[in-house]
Amino acid sequence: MTAVITKDKKVTHNNKGNSKVISSTKVDRKDAKLALAHIMVAFIALFVGGLCGLLQVLVRSGQFKLPFGIGYYQVLTVHGVLLGLILTTYFILGFQTAAVSRTAGALSNKQRKTGWVGFWIMTIGMLAAATMVLLNEASVLYTFYAPLQAHWIYYLGLTLVVVGSWIVGLAQSLRYIQWRKENKGQTSPLLSFMVVVNNLMWFVATLGVAAEVLFQLLPWSLGFIERIDVLLTRTLFWYFGHALVYFWLLPAYMVWYAIVPKIVGGKIFSDALARLSFMLFLLFSIPVGVHHQLTEPGIDGFWKFVQVVLTFFVVIPSLLTAFSMFATFELRGRELGAKGVFGWFKNLPWNDVRFLLPFIGMVAFIPGGAGGLVNASYQMNQLIHNTIWVTGHFHLTVATTVVLTFFGTAYWLIPHLTGRKLTKKMNNLGIVSGILWSVGMVIMSGAMHIAGLFGAPRRSEYSTYGGSEQATEWISYQVAQAVGGTILFIAILFIIGIVVNLLWFAPKGEEEFPIAEVAEGAEKTPALLENFKVWGVILVALILIAYTIPLIDIVQNSPLGSKGYKFW
Amino acid sequence: MANHKKSDENLKGTLYATFGLGIFIIIVWALCFNLFIDRF
Numbered sequence: 001m002t003a004v005i006t007k008d009k010k011v012t013h014n015n016k017g018n019s020k021v022i023s024s025t026k027v028d029r030k031d032a033k034l035a036l037a038h039i040m041v042a043f044i045a046l047f048v049g050g051l052c053g054l055l056q057v058l059v060r061s062g063q064f065k066l067p068f069g070i071g072y073y074q075v076l077t078v079h080g081v082l083l084g085l086i087l088t089t090y091f092i093l094g095f096q097t098a099a100v101s102r103t104a105g106a107l108s109n110k111q112r113k114t115g116w117v118g119f120w121i122m123t124i125g126m127l128a129a130a131t132m133v134l135l136n137e138a139s140v141l142y143t144f145y146a147p148l149q150a151h152w153i154y155y156l157g158l159t160l161v162v163v164g165s166w167i168v169g170l171a172q173s174l175r176y177i178q179w180r181k182e183n184k185g186q187t188s189p190l191l192s193f194m195v196v197v198n199n200l201m202w203f204v205a206t207l208g209v210a211a212e213v214l215f216q217l218l219p220w221s222l223g224f225i226e227r228i229d230v231l232l233t234r235t236l237f238w239y240f241g242h243a244l245v246y247f248w249l250l251p252a253y254m255v256w257y258a259i260v261p262k263i264v265g266g267k268i269f270s271d272a273l274a275r276l277s278f279m280l281f282l283l284f285s286i287p288v289g290v291h292h293q294l295t296e297p298g299i300d301g302f303w304k305f306v307q308v309v310l311t312f313f314v315v316i317p318s319l320l321t322a323f324s325m326f327a328t329f330e331l332r333g334r335e336l337g338a339k340g341v342f343g344w345f346k347n348l349p350w351n352d353v354r355f356l357l358p359f360i361g362m363v364a365f366i367p368g369g370a371g372g373l374v375n376a377s378y379q380m381n382q383l384i385h386n387t388i389w390v391t392g393h394f395h396l397t398v399a400t401t402v403v404l405t406f407f408g409t410a411y412w413l414i415p416h417l418t419g420r421k422l423t424k425k426m427n428n429l430g431i432v433s434g435i436l437w438s439v440g441m442v443i444m445s446g447a448m449h450i451a452g453l454f455g456a457p458r459r460s461e462y463s464t465y466g467g468s469e470q471a472t473e474w475i476s477y478q479v480a481q482a483v484g485g486t487i488l489f490i491a492i493l494f495i496i497g498i499v500v501n502l503l504w505f506a507p508k509g510e511e512e513f514p515i516a517e518v519a520e521g522a523e524k525t526p527a528l529l530e531n532f533k534v535w536g537v538i539l540v541a542l543i544l545i546a547y548t549i550p551l552i553d554i555v556q557n558s559p560l561g562s563k564g565y566k567f568w
Numbered sequence: 569m570a571n572h573k574k575s576d577e578n579l580k581g582t583l584y585a586t587f588g589l590g591i592f593i594i595i596v597w598a599l600c601f602n603l604f605i606d607r608f
Binding site: 331382 | 578579580581582584585586589590592593596597600601603604607608
């Protein structure tokens, strides 16, 4: 059998002369519109959410007051919801739609229609939630912890965002299932497989937040029930909340595993290793949410310990990923004649924004991951719990590792979808945006980490705490955060400018959607790694082990419950 | 198979870099543990 790549399709020919399209080198034009719609909403969210981030750090410096009666916590809610939930979810679903269309083939008309239905449900939900926040009816931050009570439309809006994301994810997964049916016995395209793993994880994880909103927050905010079990809501939130982190991260890993190797001119070190690490992320992303609740009373210490142990297992796929990326880089560097143990670093394409931004993301994940293990350590969590260290931590992981990988991806994906070219000038501006982002984030996140170790609280407006000596120590770090945050906002202006150029003004042409091939010496991928039934059973078993008894305890020992509060 | 052997021989940098990451994680954890022991 031979394989040839025509203008936009990869076709196999067997000995009898029959041919079959196995993948396209381009995203289908109709699918491209669906993907672009998601990506455009994501970048609008980046601009508005980023502006609110700038306002926050300025307020916290003590040198600026919000005008027109706008509240600090209102701005904080906009920032968290737009960047933590909207930018990420929309970009991920847009990227995943393009990835499936590119590697498994164009969506059918029904699948694409399903995708559009999901997009509009999400968008209606987002607009409803945003309206309530702007009306100051829902300044409850993106974690929407009870007993803070928002307007019911806010909860309903966020529910629609989640339901819409299920529907878009379903459309992508149906295309993968169709591919498997049409290509029995063959290993599926790596990128499509990864998309389905991420969607499965998202679906299982969001069941927790759906239960929280539908059975507790909505009836409570509508006045059908007076009181709510705060611990139960928080436990259901974090069942979802930690997996949310991996829903952000896995698409970045898709880019690292399947796309970056092609950009550097190399190969995927091992297809099997990539799939194994995704399956391990699926297992260890969900039954670990209690590590966000280590200081809370009401959950037995034994079960906290069990979930801490499960959390630490995530080190395994993380280091597998690191090994795989280093191996790809080293093998490529040596092909180009690199000498010495680390000589291959010099041979990487540092002038290519498609590589540089994801690479900075990988580097940021080293301190990000190390900090995460401190957070998840049972007793040591007391050192940093509810301090601004945690804010610094997730600005390294999601707001650097994930989003820089997304920006580096957007710079080639958008022109691929619009039929334009990433010019040398835009490439260079993209590099400037990445460097500005990195400098701003080192200053802001670094100051957050240090101030957190001095006890500075997160989620809090500027205050001198009655002239407290300890609080005085934090102020210089808050000024540093304002400096870093300002540089980050300048980076956002660059990014928006580049995105606008790539959407409407860049020269017409063809921009490649890079997909790497697997290294020739790599072992064949075992079929077990694509057996969703086996991994699904292990996942359900781990969730049942980690959550059944703690949830029974919480419900059986439930207190009277709390009425809703509005402190804004 | 020959290819695979050649790759193995050329992955020293990868091995050291991955170990380096592991050591970095342990050092950060130990420093924070030291702070924790001092305070609690």
